[in-house]
Amino acid sequence: xxELLEIKTLTVRYRxxxxxxxxLDSVSLGIGENEMLALVGESGCGKTTLGLSIVSLLPPAxxxxxxxxxxxxxxxxxxxxxxxxxxxxxxxxxxxxxxPLTCLNPVYRVGDQMAEAIMVKxxxxxxxxxxxxxxxxxxxxxxxPVDTRFLRRGHGLPAQLRDEIVEWLTLVRIGDPEQVLNxxxxxxxGGMTQRVMIAMALSEEPSLLIADEPxxxxxxxxQAQVLKxxxxxxxxxxxxxxxxxxxxxxxxQVADRVMVMYAGELAEVGEVHQLxxxxxxxxxxxxxxxxxxxxxxDSELAPIPGSIPDLRQLPLGCxxxxxxxxxxxxxxxxxxxxxxxxxxxxxxxFLYDE
Amino acid sequence: MRSVLAIMGRNREAKIGAVIVAVFxxxxxxxxxxxxxGITVTPYGPVQTDTGPKLAPPSLSHLFGTDLLGRxxxxxxxxxxxxxxxxxxxxxxxxxxxxxxxxxxxxxKGGLLDELLMRFTDVVFAxxxxxxxxxxxxxxxxxxxxxxxxxxxxxxxxxARLARGExxxxxxxxxxxxxxxxxxxxxxxxxxxxIPNIFxxxxxxxxxxVGTVILVYAGLSYLGLSVKPPAPDxxxxxxxxxxxxxxxxxxxxxxxLIISIGVxxxxxxxxxxxxxxxxx
Amino acid sequence: xxxxxxxxxxxxxxxxxxxxxxxxxxxxSLLSKTAQKxxxxxxxxxxxxxxGKTLGVVGESGCGKTTLALTIAMLTPPTGGEVYFDGKRIDSGRVDxxxxxxxxxxxxxxxxxxxxxxxxxxxxxGEPLSGLLGYGGAEVRTALEESLVxxxxxxxxxxxxxxxxxxxxxxxxxIARAISLHPKLVILDEPTSALDASVQAQILKLLVELQRxxxxxxxxxxxxxxxxxxxxxxxAVMYAxxxxxxxxxxxxxxxPRHPYTIALINSAPVPDPWKRNLLQxxxxxxxxxxxxxxxGCRFNPRCPYAEGVCxxxxxxxxxxxxxxxxACHFVDKTAVQVKSE
Numbered sequence: 011x012x013e014l015l016e017i018k019t020l021t022v023r024y025r026x027x028x029x030x031x032x033x034l035d036s037v038s039l040g041i042g043e044n045e046m047l048a049l050v051g052e053s054g055c056g057k058t059t060l061g062l063s064i065v066s067l068l069p070p071a072x073x074x075x076x077x078x079x080x081x082x083x084x085x086x087x088x089x090x091x092x093x094x095x096x097x098x099x100x101x102x103x104x105x106x107x108x109x110p111l112t113c114l115n116p117v118y119r120v121g122d123q124m125a126e127a128i129m130v131k132x133x134x135x136x137x138x139x140x141x142x143x144x145x146x147x148x149x150x151x152x153x154x155p156v157d158t159r160f161l162r163r164g165h166g167l168p169a170q171l172r173d174e175i176v177e178w179l180t181l182v183r184i185g186d187p188e189q190v191l192n193x194x195x196x197x198x199x200g201g202m203t204q205r206v207m208i209a210m211a212l213s214e215e216p217s218l219l220i221a222d223e224p225x226x227x228x229x230x231x232x233q234a235q236v237l238k239x240x241x242x243x244x245x246x247x248x249x250x251x252x253x254x255x256x257x258x259x260x261x262x263q264v265a266d267r268v269m270v271m272y273a274g275e276l277a278e279v280g281e282v283h284q285l286x287x288x289x290x291x292x293x294x295x296x297x298x299x300x301x302x303x304x305x306x307x308d309s310e311l312a313p314i315p316g317s318i319p320d321l322r323q324l325p326l327g328c329x330x331x332x333x334x335x336x337x338x339x340x341x342x343x344x345x346x347x348x349x350x351x352x353x354x355x356x357x358x359x360f361l362y363d364e
Numbered sequence: 365m366r367s368v369l370a371i372m373g374r375n376r377e378a379k380i381g382a383v384i385v386a387v388f389x390x391x392x393x394x395x396x397x398x399x400x401x402g403i404t405v406t407p408y409g410p411v412q413t414d415t416g417p418k419l420a421p422p423s424l425s426h427l428f429g430t431d432l433l434g435r436x437x438x439x440x441x442x443x444x445x446x447x448x449x450x451x452x453x454x455x456x457x458x459x460x461x462x463x464x465x466x467x468x469x470x471x472x473k474g475g476l477l478d479e480l481l482m483r484f485t486d487v488v489f490a491x492x493x494x495x496x497x498x499x500x501x502x503x504x505x506x507x508x509x510x511x512x513x514x515x516x517x518x519x520x521x522x523x524a525r526l527a528r529g530e531x532x533x534x535x536x537x538x539x540x541x542x543x544x545x546x547x548x549x550x551x552x553x554x555x556x557x558x559i560p561n562i563f564x565x566x567x568x569x570x571x572x573x574v575g576t577v578i579l580v581y582a583g584l585s586y587l588g589l590s591v592k593p594p595a596p597d598x599x600x601x602x603x604x605x606x607x608x609x610x611x612x613x614x615x616x617x618x619x620x621l622i623i624s625i626g627v628x629x630x631x632x633x634x635x636x637x638x639x640x641x642x643x644x
Numbered sequence: 645x646x647x648x649x650x651x652x653x654x655x656x657x658x659x660x661x662x663x664x665x666x667x668x669x670x671x672x673s674l675l676s677k678t679a680q681k682x683x684x685x686x687x688x689x690x691x692x693x694x695x696g697k698t699l700g701v702v703g704e705s706g707c708g709k710t711t712l713a714l715t716i717a718m719l720t721p722p723t724g725g726e727v728y729f730d731g732k733r734i735d736s737g738r739v740d741x742x743x744x745x746x747x748x749x750x751x752x753x754x755x756x757x758x759x760x761x762x763x764x765x766x767x768x769x770g771e772p773l774s775g776l777l778g779y780g781g782a783e784v785r786t787a788l789e790e791s792l793v794x795x796x797x798x799x800x801x802x803x804x805x806x807x808x809x810x811x812x813x814x815x816x817x818x819i820a821r822a823i824s825l826h827p828k829l830v831i832l833d834e835p836t837s838a839l840d841a842s843v844q845a846q847i848l849k850l851l852v853e854l855q856r857x858x859x860x861x862x863x864x865x866x867x868x869x870x871x872x873x874x875x876x877x878x879x880a881v882m883y884a885x886x887x888x889x890x891x892x893x894x895x896x897x898x899x900p901r902h903p904y905t906i907a908l909i910n911s912a913p914v915p916d917p918w919k920r921n922l923l924q925x926x927x928x929x930x931x932x933x934x935x936x937x938x939x940g941c942r943f944n945p946r947c948p949y950a951e952g953v954c955x956x957x958x959x960x961x962x963x964x965x966x967x968x969x970x971a972c973h974f975v976d977k978t979a980v981q982v983k984s985e
Binding site: 052053199201202229230231232233234235237238256257258259260262263264265282283286296297298299300301302303304305306309311312313314317318 | 704705810812840841842843844845846848849852867868869870871873874875876893894907908910911912913914915916917918920922927930931
């Protein structure tokens, strides 16, 4: 299977008042076509940083890509200049976030925002080879190939664009899409807003959708609906999804492959059934033992002792060593890298170093 | 607190502001004590005439020159410092305390009391500073203290509004509920939990506000509602010497400049505290 | 040591048809002719909690569960109904709050807002000790140390400020404050929702230990089925201000009978890729707004089994078998929906 996206030894750090903090330490992974890859980890593990790095949306003033490459369909995105990077954002690689309401402008109608997003993406696609004029100039240009007058006050959406938007809203299972078009973001529920975001993200049929905790802020039943929708749309639109989540259970329900991260590094990678049947990395085992599945009377919760390390003061050797029940000498002095195992599995643990 | 000071230490504007404010405060205190004790700390007495040639430009012996009666402008400026500074700090301190109390009670008690307090605040807020000052000047006579009283009467509403807004935010925090669950009454909650948590924001606003009060007071004294000559006062000096702008420019410019520096100093300090809070 | 409650077979906490309505603000209220609308956050809830047991109340956002907790804790006055705690009525305005709070405490969801940022956690934990028990300095210190040890925190942490602690540590401090007076009932409002998985496990285990050690009763409010299953003895499912199903935890989870409960349990992700129920369940619509609900069953618009009477009459909560209650006109239809474990 050809790799759609390949990340090699990506190292990213943030500038803080206490010096540099390494958020990602030499992370390497690959995403294939048409697969749902779950990136699982607790807070501070670097999963959000990873997602933002792919689309180069890290805060420029305080972050720094120290090393590594992000190769998408053969092109290293990190080496491109900003104008070229923009050509990929939204068109080839789209992203949705945790709080959908903060992603929409509260003073514009939903339909207008979707239309604008579509227009901008089209302009980017067309202008990928050319440098002149900014994207926004081209979108609002009176001589633009598509009539964008609707973006100015008082004009309605052109029929063709309107139909397209209604089609997308129907695809994301929004009942009564004509109504929703005319609504403002605050009139929609969390679940509906996230669906609108998914529609906007998929409207130009990107090959990769990065979803950063897309359902964490939603109710349980809404979460199930949205996850189910994403899994179905993946096949319809021929997209891969990088699902970033802290919830192992969510990952097990929808993902094809799972990657577990800890303190800025990848701990384990594997196909979902294999990983849950036989977790290799002690952290993965610990994480699975943390999820309550039974009652207090019939099951034992085995929390991982200790706590997540301070990224500013990482231990020598393996990051997980201080909390690991299987720790031995070597773990405290050397850093394990990902050791390959059969079936495409990888573990960053000396227990598996042959 | 320590981290706030540390961050401010790196902010150049904040340091400048702090220095200016310190100089003004120190001068005001020193002059105040000296006047009470009857000592003169300035090169010449503030009302002493013929200290040198009349209308002399700034020189080594007369740093800011002399006025038409031969009085040393520098000495007069120094001696006038407690007026503006005390009014500025005094009015704002009063507004801060009154605002804190009224705002906190309104936010925590809510209901009818909240409505009454806020409508009362609105009414006072509508009173124009100038008119009140003139009424006081007529009723109690002109002077620094009376102008301070006039401003105190009408200056607190924005502080009360700010306090109420911040107190409302705090009141929804779970530690306030926990305090109730610990048996604390509303008053105790206000003093132990609300005020300490809104105090710093109020302080920032207050510091920024001192500059505005100084300006308003200078305006009132410019209009002659404060001290009467020969007592020195910055605003009054600007008014008295505005005709000399061409012939002896230092006379109206210097007091005006001093007022501006004072206002800028407090503003920079207030900005510095606020930036430090946002960063920290 | 406390004396146990006089009548050992009467529950520690009992509510009878408890209601809490919030008036919706009308714009120009004096000029408007429309009737006052209410958000019926808690609309006739009757629950009981025996000593030493946990009642879990599960529901999604807007169902009223947090309002229920706040009303029981006397932090907001009820609109109707009765609340009995330890045999005495506590819902009227003339109750001695302090005496109730000596036996009833609350742990809130957000560890960041539970502790005053300007006070050390020792001072925060000591607040109920001095406020409700009148303890002086030395007594406070002893009790404080005892509770810190009980929640597994180093005693030296008493001098720390909240911002020097992690989320899990802050939540432990909040728990320490709640149990420091050895209350009989602790209301837990989403105690672990804001925490990481490994920390959540630690706190859950701690809560079970504390319950066994101090014979605490818990009222657990949560949207997380797995947490509710782990901690609760009895489970009540809440929807739009009402309880739609109730029974022993395992019974409700393994054999849910109300259509909403079925949907809720099927939506809850389990860490098992061979049981992908998430992708199979079907539920339409969104959680409803609680303002002036339409007549009939609140779940009716989304229910796959709804028929005529469902939009006319609100089904009462009835016992369908021993200690199992369901509020549904067509509960027979769900008899075959058994969720295998």
